[in-house]
Amino acid sequence: MEVKSHKEKKIKMQLQCPMPKLDFEVITLGHGSGGLLTNRLLDSGVFDLLKNEVLDKRHDGATLNLNGKTAFTTDSFVISPIFFPGGNIGELAVNGTVNDLAMCGAIPQYLSLGFIIEEGLTMKEFWDILVAIKFACDQAGVQVVTGDTKVVERGKGDKIFINTTGLGALHPKAAIDIAHVKAGDKIIVSDNLATHGIAIMSVREGLEFETTIESDSRNLNHIVKTLLDDFGHDIHLLRDPTRGGVGTVLTEIARDSRLGIDINQKHIPVDEQVYGACEILGLDPLYVANEGIFLAIVDGDVADEFLKKIKSLTHCQNASIIGEMVETHPRQVILTSGIGGKRVVNMLVGEQLPRIC
Amino acid sequence: MKFLTEYRDPEVAQRYLEEIKKTVTQPWTIMEVCGGQTHSLVKNGILNMLPKEINMVHGPGCPVCVTPLNLIDKAVYLAEEKGVILCSFGDMLRVPGSEKSLLEAKANGADMRILYSPLEAVKIAQQNPDKQVVFFAVGFETTAPANALSVVHAHRLGLKNYSILASHVLVPPAIEAVMEDDESHIQAFLAAGHVCTIMGTLEYYPLVERFKVPVVVTGFEPIDLLQGILMTVRQLENGEAKVENQYSRMVKEEGNPMAQDTIYEVFEVTDRLWRGMEVIPMSGYEVKEKYAEFDAKRKFNVNIPEAPENQECIAGEIMKGIKKPFECQHFGKKCKPESPIGAPMVSSEGACAAYYHFSGMLEKIEEEQAL
Numbered sequence: 001m002e003v004k005s006h007k008e009k010k011i012k013m014q015l016q017c018p019m020p021k022l023d024f025e026v027i028t029l030g031h032g033s034g035g036l037l038t039n040r041l042l043d044s045g046v047f048d049l050l051k052n053e054v055l056d057k058r059h060d061g062a063t064l065n066l067n068g069k070t071a072f073t074t075d076s077f078v079i080s081p082i083f084f085p086g087g088n089i090g091e092l093a094v095n096g097t098v099n100d101l102a103m104c105g106a107i108p109q110y111l112s113l114g115f116i117i118e119e120g121l122t123m124k125e126f127w128d129i130l131v132a133i134k135f136a137c138d139q140a141g142v143q144v145v146t147g148d149t150k151v152v153e154r155g156k157g158d159k160i161f162i163n164t165t166g167l168g169a170l171h172p173k174a175a176i177d178i179a180h181v182k183a184g185d186k187i188i189v190s191d192n193l194a195t196h197g198i199a200i201m202s203v204r205e206g207l208e209f210e211t212t213i214e215s216d217s218r219n220l221n222h223i224v225k226t227l228l229d230d231f232g233h234d235i236h237l238l239r240d241p242t243r244g245g246v247g248t249v250l251t252e253i254a255r256d257s258r259l260g261i262d263i264n265q266k267h268i269p270v271d272e273q274v275y276g277a278c279e280i281l282g283l284d285p286l287y288v289a290n291e292g293i294f295l296a297i298v299d300g301d302v303a304d305e306f307l308k309k310i311k312s313l314t315h316c317q318n319a320s321i322i323g324e325m326v327e328t329h330p331r332q333v334i335l336t337s338g339i340g341g342k343r344v345v346n347m348l349v350g351e352q353l354p355r356i357c
Numbered sequence: 358m359k360f361l362t363e364y365r366d367p368e369v370a371q372r373y374l375e376e377i378k379k380t381v382t383q384p385w386t387i388m389e390v391c392g393g394q395t396h397s398l399v400k401n402g403i404l405n406m407l408p409k410e411i412n413m414v415h416g417p418g419c420p421v422c423v424t425p426l427n428l429i430d431k432a433v434y435l436a437e438e439k440g441v442i443l444c445s446f447g448d449m450l451r452v453p454g455s456e457k458s459l460l461e462a463k464a465n466g467a468d469m470r471i472l473y474s475p476l477e478a479v480k481i482a483q484q485n486p487d488k489q490v491v492f493f494a495v496g497f498e499t500t501a502p503a504n505a506l507s508v509v510h511a512h513r514l515g516l517k518n519y520s521i522l523a524s525h526v527l528v529p530p531a532i533e534a535v536m537e538d539d540e541s542h543i544q545a546f547l548a549a550g551h552v553c554t555i556m557g558t559l560e561y562y563p564l565v566e567r568f569k570v571p572v573v574v575t576g577f578e579p580i581d582l583l584q585g586i587l588m589t590v591r592q593l594e595n596g597e598a599k600v601e602n603q604y605s606r607m608v609k610e611e612g613n614p615m616a617q618d619t620i621y622e623v624f625e626v627t628d629r630l631w632r633g634m635e636v637i638p639m640s641g642y643e644v645k646e647k648y649a650e651f652d653a654k655r656k657f658n659v660n661i662p663e664a665p666e667n668q669e670c671i672a673g674e675i676m677k678g679i680k681k682p683f684e685c686q687h688f689g690k691k692c693k694p695e696s697p698i699g700a701p702m703v704s705s706e707g708a709c710a711a712y713y714h715f716s717g718m719l720e721k722i723e724e725e726q727a728l
Contacts, residue, residue, distance in 0.1 A: 266367075272358055279361065281473070282705070284400075339370035339579045341402020346714050349694040 006139075006218070006314075013135045019127040020045040027121045032151025041149065045127070049134050050113075054145040062145035064110055069170040071106035073097060076163045082129070085199045086214025090132035092291060093162040095219050096242070098140040101166045102221040103238040103294060105174025105228060108140060112165040113147040118157030129160065140219035142166070171225060173232030180236040181257040185325040186303035188296045190223065190316045191216070192271045193246055194278060197288035201281065209280075213273050216292030216315075223313050227296070231306055237297040240290070244348050246322075247286035249295060250333045251347045261333040263323030263345070286335075287348045297325065364578030365401075373583035377590055378408045385593050386412045386542050387586065388535065388678050390528060391497075391549030392419030392706025393577050399711045401579045411586065414678035415711075417531045418549050420496045421448050421704035422672060423631040424524045429454040430661045432493050432522055435653065436467035442485060444470045444478040445493040446500075448704040453697055455664030459493075475500075475507035475521070482511065482519035491653045494521040499551045501525050501642055502616035505623035508644070508651045520653040523644055526629055528552050529560045530640035534631075536568045540679045545589045547575040547582070550604035555620075557612025561600045569598045576604040623648055632700060633672030670699030675708050682709040689713060 022044055030037040047055065054062045075096045082089040094111065101108040113133065117126070137144060195216040202211045220240065227235060241249040246268075254261045270278070270285045278285050292315060298306045303321055310319045333345040389395055395415045398404050404413060417423055433454045436443035443459070450460040450471065463469040468488075472478055475492050482490035494504035504521060511519040528549055535541050548561060553574045561572045571592035575585030585603040592599065602608055620642070629641025644652035653659075669687055674680040682688050682701070692698040694710050701707035705714070 276358055279358075335402075337401040337579075338365045339367045339401055339403070339406075341404075341406045341579075343399060343402045344714075 010135055014131055017131045022123055025123050027117050028119050029151050049130055050144045052143045071101050071104035071168050073100040074165040078161050080158055081203055082159050084203050084215055087217045088129055088132050089162055090129035091136035092217050093164045094133055094136035095217050097164040097166040098219045098221050099240045101168040102224040103240050105176040106168035106170050108142045108166055108168040108221050110145045110167045111142050113144045114163040115149045116157055116161040117151045118159050119151055119154050121159050140221055171228045173228050175233045176238055178256045181297050181325055183259055183325050183327040184300040185236055185297045186300050186321050187323045189320055189322050191293045191318045192269045194270055194274050194285035194288035196291040198274045198277045218292040220294055230309055231302055234299040234302045235296055238294055240294045243289050245287040247345050248348045254331050254333050258330050260326040260329035261323055262326050264336045265338045267320050267322045269318040269320045283352050287352050364580040369580055370583055373587055374406055377587050380590050380594055381408050381410045384410045385544055386414055387545045387589055388414045388416045388543045389547040390416040390418040395708055395711045396706050397577050415708035417676040419704055419706040421452055422700040422707045423526055424495055425630045425632045426455055426666055427663050428524050431659045433462045434659055434661055435491050436462045436469055440488050442468045442488050442490045444472050447471045449493055449495055451703045452700050475504050479507050479510050479519055482516050489518050492521045495524045497526055497528055497552050498555045502619045505619045508623045508648050511651055520651045520656045522653040525642035527640050530637045532564055534637045535677050538677050543678050545571040545593055547585045548572050550576040553608040555613050555616045558600055558602055558610050565598050565600050571598050572600050574602045574604050574608050633676055667698050672699040672701050675701055682712040
């Protein structure tokens with residue numbers, strides 16, 4: 001039911017934010033000139049939509065009040081297609097950076113927002129992206145406090161690229177550090193794997209297939225805050241397995257912790273439709289990108305309690321303990337297959353390419 | 358998931374494993390012909406579950422691996438031609454040509470499209486009448502009907518801008534080549550289930566007759582493979598050599614006649630060079646004269662000199678089952694998926710890549726390197 005209300009909110013937001021009347025329909029090079037046209041583009045509602053005290057000053061930069069330990073991250077978004085089932089590049093750009101902050105154990109507060117627009121992007125498309133940004137910011141409770149807009153010639157970009165940088169104060173109970181990871185810790189995944197990657201794949205040129213799979217792009221900061229409130233230092237590491245998927249992140253954790261990892265295929269949650277699509281396309285869900293899940297490595301003593309708690313939270317109903325940190329086979333991830341065989345999980349090389357047959 | 362979980366049931370798998378253990382009394386070397394089977398064997402950890410008497414050896418059934426170097430060079434050349442859109446299945450892209458791979462050509466600006474179906478390429482040709490669309494038609498008998506169908510469609514639509522760069526190879530002649538090799542020690546074959554879905558099982562009777570080896574047509578799921586191995590071991594232990602069909606839910610004796618008709622409408626059987634191996638007589642498909650205008654080799658008349666193969670790669674010995682990937686001195690060291698010396702390290706169905714990704718050999722190599 002929660003998922004539905006998220007969608008309803010999104011639709012309501014889109015209805016509430018009609019595109020302002022403009023004397024241009026398409027963004028051209030001039031809109032990135034920094035002059036009159038740039039101002040018209042921004043005045044067309046960008047400032048109104050993302051309104052807040054700091055942004056409203058329209059200065060070259062933002063002046064912020066920061067206290068104590070602060071997390072700082074940046075990410076660029078170049079996804080194609082920019083609109084996909086379940087979202088668009090706008091919310092991805094907000095959620096991606098918000099989630100990177102959350103994975104540090106921080107409470108995300110401020111974002112910068114940089115656009116590189118290829119001329120020819122329609123104002124309608126740009127508006128839809130802005131509304132998604134606004135929606136995602138509201139959901140996550142963050143403010144866009146500074147930004148930049150550039151327009152490049154046709155053929156020099158791919159419709160729109162977005163960069164966001166984020167700042168957030170560390171949760172007082174957070175102690176996220178790879179050095180805290182020890183043998184006996186349990187590895188918990190917050191929800192189903194591979195949903196985002198398969199949603200994107202389903203609309204890529206040449207690969208289109210009919211499905212109702214939607215991207216799971218969402219902010220994870222409130223979930224993480226709740227868990228940190230309750231479990232604090234017992235959460236040793238948080239990672240969001242975006243590109244490269246869970247498999248790649250696990251190999252990184254094994255490498256950096258100098259410990260081994262054992263995971264069991266039968267405990268790895270994948271939605272049935274996504275699983276089917278992976279089978280048809282010849283992709284391994286372990287390497288498919290995610291946008292709405294995270295991995296938590298928690299003290300073995302609290303793992304069951306942690307699982308109980310996380311399963312009670314929105315978008316975490318399928319959370320599962322997928323494995324544990326071990327002292328044997330250091331730096332290696334070993335997966336027990338569905339039929340009980342064992343194999344090594346390696347880092348993904350380049351992109352996962354679809355098989356011939 | 359229906360039709361999948363049944364074939365991945367751990368209890369059933371265990372029963373088959375026990376049955377195999379009970380049946381086997383001496384060492385046997387069995388070749389799984391198809392790369393998809395190798396992939397499944399290692400992905401599911403089956404190789405380590407089998408009794409040590411059973412030695413599974415990977416066969417030449419990876420289309421990416423056996424596509425000749427010169428053909429990849431041709432594809433790269435065409436992709437870099439102005440006005441050409443080159444369409445390909447995904448896993449051809451990383452295969453090294455003599456100078457570069459298709460992926461590198463793409464990075465240099467070539468218009469490359471990754472497709473699942475050749476019919477998509479026909480669609481792209483319709484949408485881009487000012488461009489020449491070339492589909493890199495790679496595969497065994499399995500992909501041949503769809504590739505042929507794309508030519509039939511393009512012909513029907515009267516398209517002048519569609520052609521295929523055919524690189525089709527056939528399984529039975531490859532089995533013959535493996536058995537004729539003096540160094541071969543293969544005692545039985547798991548034949549490729551999907552190839553037989555198209556072609557049926559009749560082609561295998563003469564092979565069984567001639568070489569006195571069991572051939573069991575086998576599927577790709579863990580239970581399929583275990584059942585196929587059990588059927589093979591039973592034959593071997595009983596001193597039998599016959600064609601059996603494990604994959605009967607898909608494979609009929611006569612195959613799929615409609616698919617075969619489509620193949621023979623467009624293709625004819627010719628001698629073929631297999632990368633890493635040699636020219637195997639009557640082991641490939643080329644486009645018939647009737648459809649010459651859809652044959653990229655004739656249409657573009659690309660003459661690229663034959664480049665020498667990288668001598669360090671022992672792909673031929675691996676694909677004939679004479680050596681295993683980790684017996685290659687470069688495996689996991691100089692030759693890795695991110696920097697392959699030869700094709701079997703590229704495709705997920707290539708023997709070397711499958712072993713590299715999924716089996717524990719890496720650890721061994723790192724230990725060796727540390728010493």
